[in-house]
Amino acid sequence: ASNTIYDIYRDKKGYFWLGTDKGISRFNGISFENFTTADGLSDNECFFFRPDPYGRLWIGTYNGHLCFYKDGVFHNEKNTPWLKLPFTASHTYEIAVNPDSTLTIFFRDDSRIIEIKNQSVRVLESEITRRKHHEIYHFLYARKISHERYLLLYRREAAIINFSTNSIEKGSIS
Numbered sequence: 001a002s003n004t005i006y007d008i009y010r011d012k013k014g015y016f017w018l019g020t021d022k023g024i025s026r027f028n029g030i031s032f033e034n035f036t037t038a039d040g041l042s043d044n045e046c047f048f049f050r051p052d053p054y055g056r057l058w059i060g061t062y063n064g065h066l067c068f069y070k071d072g073v074f075h076n077e078k079n080t081p082w083l084k085l086p087f088t089a090s091h092t093y094e095i096a097v098n099p100d101s102t103l104t105i106f107f108r109d110d111s112r113i114i115e116i117k118n119q120s121v122r123v124l125e126s127e128i129t130r131r132k133h134h135e136i137y138h139f140l141y142a143r144k145i146s147h148e149r150y151l152l153l154y155r156r157e158a159a160i161i162n163f164s165t166n167s168i169e170k171g172s173i174s
Contacts (some may be wrong), residue, residue, distance in 0.1 A: 001025045001034045001044075009049035011057065019046035019059070040074030042067035050095040052103055054118070064089030064107050066114075066121075082119050087112065098144040106142060113142065113150065124150070124163045 002020035009017045016027040023036035023044045036044050045062035052058060056068040056075075066083040067076045077084035089107040096104045105114040113124040141153040148164040160169040 001036070006046065007048040009051075009057075011051070017049050017057070019048055021045050024059070035074065040076060040079065042074075042076040045091075047092065048095075050097060050103075052097055053101045058095050058103065060092035060095055062091040064091050066105070066116075082121060085114065085121070086123065094142075096142065096144075100144070102144065104142060104144055104150075115144075 001018070001024060002022035004021040005018050006021070007017075007019040009019075011017065014029065018025040018027070021044070023034055023039075023041060024046050026033045026035070035041055041059065041061070042065035043061035043063040046059050047062065048060040050058045050060070052068075054070075056070045058066075058068045059074075061067060064085075065077055066085065067074060069075070073079075075083060089112075091108050093106045093108045094104075096106075098104060101117070103114075103116040105116065107114075115122045115124055140155060143151045145151055145160060149160055149162050149169065151158065151160050161167070162169050
């Protein structure tokens with residue numbers, strides 16, 4: 001699709017998926033097949049791929065809309081309504097697969113965290129993450145610890161945030 005390649009992922013069938021600034025290319029060892037928004041992608045700028053335990057291949061995009069590929073179909077908010085977010089997001093920063101099979105999705109310049117289990121989307125937001133909003137570009141990593149608790153790592157800080165109590169359990173976020 002383009003010479004600008006952001007990510008390469010090899011799936012269980014041996015296909016190579018290339019995320020580019022002009023869509024996705026899939027290589028079967030002999031030829032390339034290209035996909036764009038005309039094929040159901042939510043955006044043509046595709047940064048990375050993350051497989052989940054349900055056989056879906058999630059695609060991190062520039063426009064931040066949720067999108068995955070499964071069984072020959074790209075699912076987006078137009079053809080899979082539960083993927084429509086209740087807010088406008090910036091580009092997808094990371095999609096993490098948690099030990100409990102939930103997905104956690106982070107966006108580049110937003111303080112919200114999205115958690116997906118099966119076909120259910122939950123928005124996690126707290127005063128603490130909103131305060132950190134101005135430093136979100138320094139966000140490095142997050143890991144789900146329990147149903148309401150996340151370890152959030154920033155460039156200079158780390159903390160365990162409890163979203164049900166809107167509190168910091170360990171560490172500090174100034």
